Amino acid sequence: MAIKYAILGFLSWKPFTGYELKKIFADALSFHWSGNNNQIYGTLVDLHRTEAVSIEVQQQEKYPARKLYTITDQGRRELRAWLISEPELPILRSIAHIQFAWTEGLDGTELDNLFASYERMIEAQVLMCRETMERGNLEPNRSAREHLIWRSINEYHIAFYENELSWTKTLRTRLKEFA
């Protein structure tokens, strides 16, 4: 249940509504959830049930009422306990690599087409990441230390795709010898 702590993290910065959190997750580079309602609204209900957050319902004239969630002391303690607990290993899953693994039956052109198509996708992804990052994806920025960490995490994400790209290019070049 990591999304629980991702949400608690945002609320430890400042109060948000479910709708806002949903948008944050949908645009985020490094918070990898899709930002679907089920998970966010559900987790918020759960956090409220366990008294990790409190709710303030704000009536509005022109728009539907919004629920502003604020972290409680209990919530801060829970978050802190998680933060100092054993981290998890990162997970990498590359379906495309499985595709590549079983290409023995393809001829040179088919194989190169596959790699070319992959290269284009990764290239587009690198550009998208850069854009998202330059668009200055919202960030707490409460201290130089925090800023360094957030920038490093974002750069790591771009580097991941750039690395994938250069891997693909190298392999593709080397495969030309078999054409």
Place this chain on the structure above:
Amino acid sequence: MAIKYAILGFLSWKPFTGYELKKIFADALSFHWSGNNNQIYGTLVDLHRTEAVSIEVQQQEKYPARKLYTITDQGRRELRAWLISEPELPILRSIAHIQFAWTEGLDGTELDNLFASYERMIEAQVLMCRETMERGNLEPNRSAREHLIWRSINEYHIAFYENELSWTKTLRTRLKEFA
């Protein structure tokens, strides 16, 4: 349903039983499924229902009967169609990075402990990957081209964790300035 094609891939190399496939997935570096029964036996039932594989039941004296699965022409066609289809983007999810993102409330020592613990985990993972790879994780090796692809995929996996390791070390060093 990528595991379906991962299994079809292995069967396009040579026939296997469910039990063998399960072990293959459990030990594999680059086929990231846990190798749990539900998925493998279930997928095999499915592949048989759609006539992508045929079953030969082999009675044994001392051990339970085994079902040897062989790919059919239909199965080879399905696999081939998938192989030349649009690849998927690789997925990276690092719960630990979310942990790092919300450490503003930790003091220098707590933060360094967290990073140190992460560094140790990744180091262990790199070693494990190397071992798995050197133990010559089974590989079709039907041609120089195929061998190059498989080696590249394995090396990519190690490089992924090595890259994570150097990222962690760099960030950790830079964070010492804030201590």
Place this chain on the structure above:
DNA sequence: CAAAGCATGTAAGCAGTTACATGATTGT
């Protein structure tokens, strides 16, 4: 004598996704 291996399969559950549902308001 216990643990691991051979070999199959089932049950229960979590995490995450897309799509549906409502209904006013604002922008193109």
Place this chain on the structure above:
DNA sequence: ACAATCATGTAACTGCTTACATGCTTTG
């Protein structure tokens, strides 16, 4: 007129995981 934004929530589904269940055999 149509789409998007604001704001909440629900339903149905996929993918994947751990754990359970059986029962014989081999190894430590």
